[in-house]
Amino acid sequence: MASLITCPHCGTRPKEEFSIRGDATPVRPAPMAPDEAWNDYAHVRANPRGRIREHWQHVSGCRRWLVVERDNFTHEVFAVTDATESRGGAR
Amino acid sequence: MAYDYQTVHALEGTIGAVSERRANHLSVHRASAIASVLAAPGRAAEAAGILVASGEFEARFVAPGEWLVLSDVHAPETLGAELSVRLGDFAFVVDQSHGRVALTLAGPDAARILANGIGADLHIDAFPVGRAANVLCNHLSVNLARTGGDRFGIVVTRSFAGALVDDLKVMARSHELSVDFDTR
Ligand SMILES: [Zn+2]
Numbered sequence: 001m002a003s004l005i006t007c008p009h010c011g012t013r014p015k016e017e018f019s020i021r022g023d024a025t026p027v028r029p030a031p032m033a034p035d036e037a038w039n040d041y042a043h044v045r046a047n048p049r050g051r052i053r054e055h056w057q058h059v060s061g062c063r064r065w066l067v068v069e070r071d072n073f074t075h076e077v078f079a080v081t082d083a084t085e086s087r088g089g090a091r
Numbered sequence: 092m093a094y095d096y097q098t099v100h101a102l103e104g105t106i107g108a109v110s111e112r113r114a115n116h117l118s119v120h121r122a123s124a125i126a127s128v129l130a131a132p133g134r135a136a137e138a139a140g141i142l143v144a145s146g147e148f149e150a151r152f153v154a155p156g157e158w159l160v161l162s163d164v165h166a167p168e169t170l171g172a173e174l175s176v177r178l179g180d181f182a183f184v185v186d187q188s189h190g191r192v193a194l195t196l197a198g199p200d201a202a203r204i205l206a207n208g209i210g211a212d213l214h215i216d217a218f219p220v221g222r223a224a225n226v227l228c229n230h231l232s233v234n235l236a237r238t239g240g241d242r243f244g245i246v247v248t249r250s251f252a253g254a255l256v257d258d259l260k261v262m263a264r265s266h267e268l269s270v271d272f273d274t275r
Binding site for chain 2: 009010011012013014016017059060061062063064082
C-alpha cells in the first residue's frame with residue numbers, strides 16, 4: 001500500500017487520512033443501457049497488477065474525492081488529482 | 092415550560108486547575124466567533140476575495156471553496172450575520188461559534204508536540220505562517236493553522252475538544268506543556 005499520498009489541496013499525508021472507494025476506470029452506463037452493461041459495471045472487475053487508477057477520498061482532510069494513479073506492485077504513486085478534473089475541474 | 096439555559100464551555104472543569112505557566116502553553120479560547128463558509132458553485136474566487144479584503148476576518152483553509160472563519164472583531168452572536176451580508180450569494184454561512192472549540196498552542200516545541208500525533212510536515216518551509224489545513228491528529232480530524240513560527244491555531248468540533256486536549260497532553264509528555272483558558 002502506498003503510505004504517503006500528496007493531496008493536491010492539503011499536501012503530503014499518510015494513507016490513514018484517506019478512505020479508498022476502488023477502481024476509478026469503470027464508466028457508468030446510460031440509464032437505459034442493457035442489463036449486461038449494468039451487471040458488468042456493478043459487479044465485474046479486472047484485478048490488474050501494476051499501474052491502476054483508484055478513487056480515494058481525503059476524509060480527514062479536505063474531504064474531496066481524488067483520483068490516485070499508483071502501482072499496486074511497487075507502491076509507487078504517479079499522480080493524485082481532484083476527481084472533478086476529469087470533467088474540467090468544475091465544482 | 093420555560094428553561095434557563097447557561098453557556099458552559101466544553102472544557103469547563105477539566106482544565107485550568109494548575110495555574111503554572113510552562114515553556115509551551117495550550118490556550119483554550121473561552122469565547123470564539125467561528126463560522127463555516129462554503130462558496131457557491133463557481134464562486135470560490137469571489138468569496139475568498141471578500142474574506143481577504145476585510146481585515147475583520149481570519150479565513151482558515153478547509154477545502155477548495157471552504158473555510159473556517161474566525162474573528163476577534165465580531166461577537167459569536169453576530170459573526171454569521173456579518174459574513175452573510177458581505178458574502179451575499181457568493182457563499183453559504185453556518186455559525187459554528189458553539190459547535191467548535193478554538194485553541195492556540197505556542198512555544199518552542201509546538202511543532203514537535205504536534206508532530207507526535209499529526210502526519211503532515213510541519214517544518215516552517217512546508218507549512219508556513221498563514222497556512223491552514225484539516226489534518227488527522229491521532230484519530231481526530233482537526234483544522235490546524237500556523238499563526239506564527241512556533242504558534243499554531245487548532246479548531247476542533249466541540250464534543251471532541253476534551254479528547255483532543257488529552258491527546259495533546261500525551262503528545263507533549265516529553266516537553267513542558269501547560270493548559271488553561273485564555274481568560275478566567
Ligand atoms: Zn486533501
